Amino acid sequence: MADDLKKGLEGVLVAESGLSSIDGDVGRLVYRGYTIEDLARGASYEEVAYLLWHGTLPDEEELAEFSDAMAAERDVDDAILETIRALVEADERPMAAMRTAVSMLSSSEPEPDADPADREASLRKGRRITAKIPTILAAFERYRQGEEPVDPDPSLGLAANFLYMMTGEEPDEVAAETFDQALILHADHGLNASTFTSMVIGSTMADIYSAVTGGIGALSGPLHGGANQDVMEVLIEIDESGLDPLEWVEQATEDGRRIPGFGHRVYSVKDPRAKILQERSRELAETGDSKWYDITTTIEDYLTDEKGLVEKGIAPNVDFYSGSVYYQLGIPIDMYTPIFAMSRSSGWIAHVLEYQEENRLIRPRARYTGPDERELAPLEER
Numbered sequence: 001m002a003d004d005l006k007k008g009l010e011g012v013l014v015a016e017s018g019l020s021s022i023d024g025d026v027g028r029l030v031y032r033g034y035t036i037e038d039l040a041r042g043a044s045y046e047e048v049a050y051l052l053w054h055g056t057l058p059d060e061e062e063l064a065e066f067s068d069a070m071a072a073e074r075d076v077d078d079a080i081l082e083t084i085r086a087l088v089e090a091d092e093r094p095m096a097a098m099r100t101a102v103s104m105l106s107s108s109e110p111e112p113d114a115d116p117a118d119r120e121a122s123l124r125k126g127r128r129i130t131a132k133i134p135t136i137l138a139a140f141e142r143y144r145q146g147e148e149p150v151d152p153d154p155s156l157g158l159a160a161n162f163l164y165m166m167t168g169e170e171p172d173e174v175a176a177e178t179f180d181q182a183l184i185l186h187a188d189h190g191l192n193a194s195t196f197t198s199m200v201i202g203s204t205m206a207d208i209y210s211a212v213t214g215g216i217g218a219l220s221g222p223l224h225g226g227a228n229q230d231v232m233e234v235l236i237e238i239d240e241s242g243l244d245p246l247e248w249v250e251q252a253t254e255d256g257r258r259i260p261g262f263g264h265r266v267y268s269v270k271d272p273r274a275k276i277l278q279e280r281s282r283e284l285a286e287t288g289d290s291k292w293y294d295i296t297t298t299i300e301d302y303l304t305d306e307k308g309l310v311e312k313g314i315a316p317n318v319d320f321y322s323g324s325v326y327y328q329l330g331i332p333i334d335m336y337t338p339i340f341a342m343s344r345s346s347g348w349i350a351h352v353l354e355y356q357e358e359n360r361l362i363r364p365r366a367r368y369t370g371p372d373e374r375e376l377a378p379l380e381e382r
């Protein structure tokens with residue numbers, strides 16, 4: 001057995017996958033053969049979820065059937081809504097509330113006894129989870145605002161319906177399209193930490209609810225999905241400090257601070273999703289407040305041109321521009337990472353189902369560095 005240690009499993013191949021391919025040297029991302037740019041331009045989140053779960057893009061009839069089926073699954077039980085309300089009253093954060101509520105969804109699962117090896121049943125469960133997460137999150141925000149949840153509108157797509165349930169108002173076309181595109185960009189990304197977490201759970205043949213709940217937990221950390229919230233908080237910190245963004249970023253790098261939204265385990269160049277989101281941020285800035293777009297580009301230019309970070313392979317990742325896009329759509333900052341999870345649930349589910357097709361328990365090992373042999377003294381003599 002090879003004894004070389006790969007900290008953080010960097011570069012270790014653990015599975016084959018037909019879902020997404022990343023070329024980190026040139027900044028290319030593909031879902032099942034389609035470039036992320038083409039999907040962002042020409043598909044909806046539902047089409048992408050279908051692509052990830054079924055392997056091909058749907059035709060019109062398949063899409064209508066799939067979207068209707070998902071829309072019909074959006075309601076959540078009153079007991080879950082009550083739990084969300086209680087979590088809001090306890091001042092719980094939205095990401096943690098969502099983790100709890102998603103775990104609780106299994107209590108209303110209509111096929112609780114289905115064998116986890118039954119792919120079709122797991123897919124139906126996965127579809128229910130992805131359909132219900134927006135309802136959970138929007139209800140959280142409504143309760144937090146002292147309002148009652150808004151019932152889902154089956155005539156709206158997943159993205160527009162989420163914005164509608166959160167605000168009580170149907171979003172305009174720009175907001176709905178921008179948000180849908182953001183969901184597409186976040187849907188899948190190889191064996192990132194949260195997807196791998198879901199796969200590890202799935203590899204024990206645990207159910208899909210456990211796998212998605214685990215994925216949410218892994219995504220919440222600041223080194224992973226939590227960075228999108230951190231980016232926006234930094235932008236606000238800069239704005240409120242009254243400092244020129246250049247001064248702030250100079251000081252931050254001198255202090256050895258990590259800049260959230262920069263760096264990636266796989267990309268050594270700018271993330272292709274960051275380029276798309278940067279463009280959306282620029283477009284929104286044209287009709288709204290250009291401040292956030294200006295600060296982000298100033299930071300990026302400084303780190304690229306002056307600090308040469310990009311030459312060192314540390315470039316903007318997907319989280320760098322998503323925050324300012326969501327901010328301009330009026331979404332509360334602590335909802336950014338839950339929104340990431342809302343989208344990534346389709347990727348987690350796709351990877352678990354794919355891995356389970358030829359399942360093997362994931363079980364690596366650690367090099368033992370503890371003492372070799374110790375004598376056990378009785379309690380009173382220790």
Ligand SMILES: CC(=O)SCCNC(=O)CCNC(=O)[C@H](O)C(C)(C)COP(=O)(O)OP(=O)(O)OC[C@H]1O[C@@H](n2cnc3c(N)ncnc32)[C@H](O)[C@@H]1OP(=O)(O)O
Pocket residue numbers: 008222223224225227257258259260261262263264265266314317318319
């Ligand atoms: C959706 C996503 O999960 S995308 C990632 C979201 N996370 C962030 O944006 C948080 C900020 N970024 C980071 O912390 C890292 O870049 C990670 C965790 C994403 C990638 O980590 P790893 O691949 O393990 O790289 P690692 O942490 O070893 O960093 C490598 C080098 O780049 C530097 N570096 C990495 N990210 C940054 C950053 N954001 N700012 C400044 N320097 C950085 C490190 O200091 C390290 O330098 P050193 O070798 O001189 O010590």
Ligand SMILES: O=C([O-])CC(=O)C(=O)O
Pocket residue numbers: 186188189190191192193265266317318
């Ligand atoms: O791939 C990764 O390591 C992080 C991730 O989830 C993403 O960039 O979307």
